[in-house]
Amino acid sequence: MEIISEIQKKYSSQGHDPEVFLKGLLVSRPLTYWDYIQVDTLLSLQHPRTDYPDEKVFIVYHQVVELFLNLLLHELQQLLGTNNPSDSWCEDKLNRITNYAEILNTTFQVMNEGLDYEQYNSFRLALAPASGFQSVQYRLVEIMCTPPEQLLHRKWREPGELKWDDPMEFYDKLYWREAGINPANGLPGMMLKAFDERYKELLIETFRRYKGRTLYHWALERQSQGRLTKKQLESLRRLDHVYNVEWPLTHLRTAERYLAVGGVVKQSTGASHWREYLHPAHQKRIFFPFLWSEEELASWGQLSEMTG
Numbered sequence: 001m002e003i004i005s006e007i008q009k010k011y012s013s014q015g016h017d018p019e020v021f022l023k024g025l026l027v028s029r030p031l032t033y034w035d036y037i038q039v040d041t042l043l044s045l046q047h048p049r050t051d052y053p054d055e056k057v058f059i060v061y062h063q064v065v066e067l068f069l070n071l072l073l074h075e076l077q078q079l080l081g082t083n084n085p086s087d088s089w090c091e092d093k094l095n096r097i098t099n100y101a102e103i104l105n106t107t108f109q110v111m112n113e114g115l116d117y118e119q120y121n122s123f124r125l126a127l128a129p130a131s132g133f134q135s136v137q138y139r140l141v142e143i144m145c146t147p148p149e150q151l152l153h154r155k156w157r158e159p160g161e162l163k164w165d166d167p168m169e170f171y172d173k174l175y176w177r178e179a180g181i182n183p184a185n186g187l188p189g190m191m192l193k194a195f196d197e198r199y200k201e202l203l204i205e206t207f208r209r210y211k212g213r214t215l216y217h218w219a220l221e222r223q224s225q226g227r228l229t230k231k232q233l234e235s236l237r238r239l240d241h242v243y244n245v246e247w248p249l250t251h252l253r254t255a256e257r258y259l260a261v262g263g264v265v266k267q268s269t270g271a272s273h274w275r276e277y278l279h280p281a282h283q284k285r286i287f288f289p290f291l292w293s294e295e296e297l298a299s300w301g302q303l304s305e306m307t308g
């Protein structure tokens, strides 16, 4: 049979006896769904810290988000790491990336509607100072999508190219540091300190690796060469708006539902000034500013729907 001779050729060419591999097929167990998907391992990864049943919902949904962020990064890595891809392949990749961002936004109702108010406000007390803020994959998406000047705190952002040789020079000026600085002494609080200790090195390395080759640079080059297709443009704008306006607003409204009721604003587990910080019009985080009109940029974050 042709397939047998191909198998023999494959293993012989690598100095292996093909018979050993063929005999292995006779003795190995057939693959099962549960082994392949690692269902038991997956379902053993939830460790609530209280007895409130809804804490499991909270943990599982965060894990689902991390898996989708991982798929988003997986597509981004392929898109940014492939030389001379076809237009349709890029359209497919961008479409997948945008879809994952949309899924993060639409499924957030699991948090908004799926937690009992009293239970959430009880079990969350056992979680301080941990916060979703410490999701490193969320930051990696940002770093791969846009250059650091777009991620600086607004007071440090200037028009034109940022002059920097090393991420260590601007790390402390990134917009999200604001959420974790203790106003009493100007130093990182517990949430930010733990995050820096665990991830600063990885973030710095990622800034270096994607310097000059983020999705922003990918899109800008194509646009300036007149090669950005309509579908690519639509996906990029959609991604920018969903990741930087719609998800942040959905997330903020959820935080308000649990933490700001009856005029009282509760302290979050990460202890940020969250109501101000989390608003997209405050952060003004924009991945691809050259794809938006002056008017759209000026009103960024004030609209929940995309305008164009």
Ligand code: HEM
Binding pocket: 061, 062, 065, 066, 111, 115, 120, 130, 131, 132, 133, 134, 135, 138, 176, 179, 251, 254, 255, 256, 258, 259, 268, 269, 270, 271, 272, 273, 274, 278
């Ligand atoms: C009831 C549900 C949730 C509430 C009340 C909530 C609340 C908050 C608050 C108050 C912050 C600001 C930092 C702090 O002070 O802790 C924050 C940040 C953050 N949370 Fe959540 N969160 C919820 C669910 C989630 C989920 C499911 C995720 C998904 C991983 C998530 C991801 C994030 C991220 C990425 C940030 C940082 C955002 C930024 O820097 O702009 N959160 N959250």
